[in-house]
Amino acid sequence: MSVEVAPGQFQGVQQGGIFPIDPGSVLVGKTRDFRVRVTNRGEHQQRLCFTSKPELDLTGYEMPDGEKNDPDGPAFKLVGADNLSCVAPTGDGEKMGLPEEVIFTVRFKRYDDALERNARLLIYNDNTVDPSTRTYRITFKTAACTPSLDAPDTVDLGAVNKPTEESLDILNAGSCALEIYKFTFDGDPNFVLIANGKEYPVEQMHGLEQVFDPPLVVQPSSSIDPPWSIRYSPTTDDPAEARLVIYSNDATTGQNGKLVKIIANTSGPRICLEPPTVEFGGKLINKTACVDVKITSCGTGPLEVKDITLRNGATDSNEFKLDFSKMGGQASATLNVNESATLVVCYTPTDKNPVDPGTNKVILDQNEIEITSNTFKGTLSVSTTGFGVEVECPVPVIMVQEGEEVPPQTVLHLYGDQSLPSTGNITSYSWSVKQPAENKFNLVPSATFPNPTHEVNVGGEYEYCLDVCDSARCSNDAECHTTACKKVVVIPTQAIHCELTWDTPGDMDQTDEGPDAGSDMDLHFTHPFATGPDLDGDGAPDPWFNLPYDVFWFNPTPEWESMNPNAKDDPRLDRDDTDGAGPENLNLDAPVNNREYRVGVHYWDDHGYGFSYPHVRCYIWGQLVFDRDLKLLDQKMFKCDMWEFAVIKWPSGAVTEVKNPDGSLKITHKYQNPGFVQIGGGTCD
DSSP states (O other): OEEEEESSSOEEOOTTEEEEEOGGGSOTTOEEEEEEEEEBOSSTTOOEEBSSOOEEEOTTSOOOHHHHTOTTOOSEEEESOSSOOEEOBTTOHHHHTSOSEEEEEEEEEOOSSOOOOEEEEEEEBOOSSOGGGSEEEEEEEEOOOOOOEEOOSEEEOOSOSSOEEEEEOOEEOSSSOEEEEEEEEEEOTTEEEEETTEEEEHHHHTTOOEEEEEEEEEOTTEEOSSOEEEEEOOSSSSOEEEEEEEEESOTTTTTTOEEEEEEESSSSOOEEEESSSEEEEEEETTOOEEEEEEEEEOSSSOEEEEEEEEOOOTTSOSOEEEEOGGGTTOSOEEEOTTOEEEEEEEEOOOSOOOEETTTTEEOOEEEEEEEEESSSSSEEEEEEEEEEESSOOOBOOOEETTOSEEOSSEEEEEEOTTOBOSSSOOOEEEEEEEOOTTOOOOOBSOTTSSSOEEEEOSSEEEEEEEEEEOSSOBTTSTTTOOOEEEEEEEOOOSSEEEEEEEEOTTOSOTTOOSTTSSOEEEEEEEOTTOOOOOTTOSSSOOOTTOTTTEESTTSSSOOOSOSOTTSOOSOEEEEOOOSSSOOEEEEESSOOTTEEEEEEEEEEEOTTSOOBEEEEEEEETTEEEEEEETTTTTOOBOTTOEEEEEEEEETTOOEEEOBOTTSSBEEETTOOOGGGGGGSSOOOO
16 A cells, blocks of 8 residues: 655655645645545555545644634545545556546645644555555644744945945745844944835934834745845945844744844955055255055955046145156056055155244145045045255154044054164154043053053043154254154944043052052943932932942943843943042943933042042943033042932933032932942941
8 A cells, every 4th residue: 555645746655654734835814735645556456445434633733713613624624535445456457447546635724823733644444465554644744834034144235435225135934924023223324224115324223223013024935025225325435334133033033133234345446555644754955755655455356556646736845756667657557456566756855844833843845646546435645745854854653553543442552663764773762642631541661662552541532742763863853843643533432431530639640550559439330220228318219239230340241131142232341440540431332222321430449548539421422422520620529429420311312410409419428338338448437
């Protein structure tokens, strides 16, 4: 006896076997027929007879009321199995006057639910060859309905130099309806998501969720309608990235979200110059000095340098010349990836440049080299400067590895070893830095090291200057004026960034480090769920020192919100300082909507240095929105004082200063949480 089942081509099913049915292949409310063919594999002229009508056992699942009450019957039904008699062995049908096969149907109807169903087909027969198959059993089984969100892991827009839009393919590859509940979208502000007929710019979506109520529904084997797309409008040729996270009822990615990374300008031609600007410094009058500029194809595609010229505008000096001898005499070149060409730039000052009496700096000769290519910008302008001197001077050259705009808590690597001597070698280096007063960090290992490092832990502008000496002169000599300076701007990149620094007059050296080397103030940032003893006496529970809903030195990286590691909705204390001055930095990348965060400062221990003046600043998306320096108010804080200074509301980003009803600062003296009395800070008496 042989039993085969076919929605299309027949396939054999063994005794006790399972025949799977994909409900996603059937539209809701429609049916699909599965033919069952029984043949006789017995000996010559030995017939196989059905002893009773085949049956379907539907007790393997609990039938929903909708299925029970359906006039068309249950999900499984037998069709054409009423009058089955006997089957002849293959080839004997004509002699025996019997059919050589019997075919009947199991009909499956799709219901609008995710229930896993099974129906056991029982075929009763008189098989004498294998009596164990006289009740032949086959189970028709549906897999539980499973939606599956199919979207690319990465969408690469390639090299983009103008507004570009590309479709985002979102498909339901599952067997039942996919429901999309919400999404988040963050990254480069020049990206826009077009979804469900609306535009969602990244700059408006930072930290927000777009919730669909009701959810967007995508049927099996269908794409989202209307289609979604991504638009990118570049302002630079820098690589750009955005992150789209889609939350749905997908069994695999639904809870944590499906991450789609969108990138642009990570490929294509790019141009890199070494040095990036041409600074001759002071050069002898009527003597030509030349500098090699290395042009490198640093992208992922060939670089076509089409032309190189000097701007030679009305205010530009004509004392600069371009020499193409190392480029084969041509002002153009085609460079494969990582290939380079060398442009020679020469400068011949004709007179001594004057000194600006207001700044005491030399007024420079300047021009612009313009390099036309097939890159994003098309034309790259390269600053070229110099000045004439009666004696040749060393030229300091500053390079900052991390660039000219960085976030707080960056360690800058400063390089001065590319400085140029007028004769012999550079014999000494002298660095200086103008930095925000609150950033009390020195150059490491010293200001006389050729390539020092410097911690920039506070937002603001930093200016680094370098003087060098050779065996003949120094760049800051009266006849030289070749001191080099470069500025770096420190801007937070997080949605919320708060800084605490403090000034303790009793600490004579607030830059030293070590146990008890300075006073210890702490930044606190609390969730709305934080509650504790009412130590400030305002009649409401205090949020401070609550675990886990207060972020401070004891609880620097709590888990407040989603368990999704990609959500970035938990705050963190990225820098704690215990030995004077600070800073302490608090960051939150993706605040949650409808949250009010409270921010405060606690004077944990003065370590014998006495009162101190805290200075707090909060940034929202890199913009300074709150700045209070208690030294300017002559408001001292003493050991154990607690200052609640602000409430931050999200998603508005509004920062409201907290004050007492009489308008004074909300500072509570001798504030000591009972749970923290024994772990440090001494007593408040």
